[in-house]
Amino acid sequence: MTIRVLLLTTDSKICGTERMILSLLRRLDRGRYTPCLVTLKGPGELVEEATRLGVDAVNLKMDEGLRRGWPRWRKTLYEFQPQVMHAFLHHANLLARFTRLLCRDVRVIAGLRTVYTAAGYGRLYGWLERLTHPLDTFFVVNSEAGWRSLTENMGLPDRKLVLIHNGLELFDEEPDPAQVRHAVRSEFGFFDRHLVVGIVAQLRPPKRHDLLLQAAMDLKERFPNLRLLVIGEGEMEAALKDQAKRGGLEDEVIFTGYRGDARRLLRGMDLFALPSEVEGEPVSILEAMAAGLPVVAARAGGIPELVTHGGTGLLHEPGSREGLRNALTELLASPEKRHEMGAAGRKRIELYFTADIMARRFQELYEKCVMPE
16 A cells, blocks of 8 residues: 655745655655645646646645635545645645644645745744644755754754755756757857856845846956856846846846746856855755856855855855855856866765655655654
């Protein structure tokens, strides 16, 4: 008899967390586990992608109102009868915990994927977390920084916390990587002479795209062939485009919007930057390292657990325009360093951050959930 595992997440749009969920679904032992995926709101492609993997999936459409979403949730619970509810992100955590009050035999694995300060959690979230986390069987974090944050700021007990790093699917190299690189660069009008710095992130304030644009303004004169490829969408799009225009970067910066092929676009870059001030263990950095790119990133959250300073990239202090500028300068000026750090990053992913390792750890956790107490 298989273990019925219901994976519950907030959004249907495929970003970092959702890519990890799909990787997990692809690797679950279907002889041992029967998965079901539920998202709280849409629209997005996650449900469709899960369905293509042969997984029952439903969008509750809670954003249309609780009166419509709650009956869908009750119907799903009745039909699937989960033994384990694996929740990702805050709202999914709360729904899973509330459901356990009604279904006492269900085991709950909650999780948080971003590392906040005490103030960053917010007063309401902090209160709800402290009130409801005793209903968890386990709480998963994806970084040591996340572990420390939850114990120090939220009071979660060590005995319930489990560290499972994000894991990336490693595909075979393209038949002709140079051809892929040429195609990507041609799409955006980049030539061989251009030095392309890329970022893949939602256009939200904590990601600090504004800081990257400021650094680009500083570097424009020294590196006239510098180009920025900004992949993602979000609330800051208009403001960032205006900043680029005012900074004289209209010809140097391309905003692509949301791209489902972001991982392919990495092949057209020379280095990857992520100056975020708030992070967990960014999937975008994992994907950049797997693509053989050196990384320049802020020393925030779980990023230092991925990027070894001077080994697979360079780290700077969060919010430091000078630190970001200096790190970019060092790598833009040295093709040799870019190549060496990129190769080291790919090797690090292969050794420690694969989807196979992640899936194995989650399956071990599912087994612990159903073991007799």
